[in-house]
Amino acid sequence: MHSIKIIVFDDNKRIRDSLKLLFTSHVEFEWLGAYENASKAVELVEINSPDVVLMDIGLPDISGIDATYAIKKKFPDQVIMMLTVFDDDDKVFHAICAGASGYIVKSKSLTHLIMAVKKAHNGEAPMTPSIARKVLHLLQQKNAPAEADAFNLSDREKEVLKNLVNGCSYKMVADKMKISYDTVHTHIKHIYKKLHVNSVSEAVSKALRHRL
């Protein structure tokens, strides 16, 4: 198995130096260089074709997150590991959405870092447990259970609403549910009362927002 090519973007010279020392002293790695800002990140990745990119988040000029977006856009399979002192929800969230493959805080030991880079290169997603926790919470939030019951819609009403969400007109709903147009009308009137809305568009957006 050949060596893992590493490139680094970090504005802190001390960290660049210590990373260089770390990776050049391990034969499993090939050091491609470290850069203090990510403004030329895409070109550098293109030229050097690293196996793993180590990216700081709080970069001047272009943020590590934007750089990650840019790199991922051009090289979707590029492995990028976020390496940072911050671990606030928002940063973590955006980094992940940008396509980061791993996320470890700088306070971790250097052996941890070595392991993490190997894992990332291996297609896994190393991250500190505290980060993992944030990620779990984010995912849980994104998939909060339906709040359908809160509005107390009857089964039939839910069915009508579902069809509305799918873009059906009154007639089409009537057709699909094999009931008369006027019944659909009645159901919808009830739905409107319960959801406190008064148009299909409001009902649809409320339904989707509350995952009914």
Place this chain on the structure above:
Amino acid sequence: MHSIKIIVFDDNKRIRDSLKLLFTSHVEFEWLGAYENASKAVELVEINSPDVVLMDIGLPDISGIDATYAIKKKFPDQVIMMLTVFDDDDKVFHAICAGASGYIVKSKSLTHLIMAVKKAHNGEAPMTPSIARKVLHLLQQKNAPAEADAFNLSDREKEVLKNLVNGCSYKMVADKMKISYDTVHTHIKHIYKKLHVNSVSEAVSKALRHRL
């Protein structure tokens, strides 16, 4: 710091026994017992008030995921760690949505398990990197970038659409955007052509689905 109380749900006797041996031989833990099915999980948790629940996924009768839902519903802060041989996307996904605080595969060493339980108890979210990768992918999917450009909507059209999504009528949109009713009408006609729809409800659901 007092000992961490552990309760286990796993249908495999061999595993129950080895977990018992493991945790009773470490003073940091207090062994509350192991059960082969989760049908009484909620009551058992209520009676024993464990610090950490170890839950197998592939349980007979009631699945570990359902049990997790049930426990979390009654005790939202309960720490539950999934302990399983499976790591397919779907199971992982559902376990997380159910509220699992950690997710490690059984193949990991016992020392790993001990560490993981401690971390989970400490509010972190231990998970094997391969699981973490799945979680990242799930989150990335859930937040896929807007495909707005695909439909080629102009800025103004996007703005109108946004207002429709918020449940505005033509009149309200006109008001908000300080343009005439007929202009709104025209914009909407263009939007309908571009999105290949012919009603607000369809447009709204398409917009929300594609995160425009």
Place this chain on the structure above:
DNA sequence: TTGTCAATCGCCAATTCTGGTGACAGCATA
């Protein structure tokens, strides 16, 4: 300069939606 396109506005007719007031059967529950 010509053509294209976004953004603005207008009018008209057909269709659809909305809100109101009814009605009736069935089912559960108090």
Place this chain on the structure above:
DNA sequence: TATGCTGTCACCAGAATTGGCGATTGACAA
């Protein structure tokens, strides 16, 4: 038994939406 809820259906009038047909302006590219 009475009451309430769900689900079904009907009619009406006013409001909103939809799909045509236009039009003018300004910006930008061929």
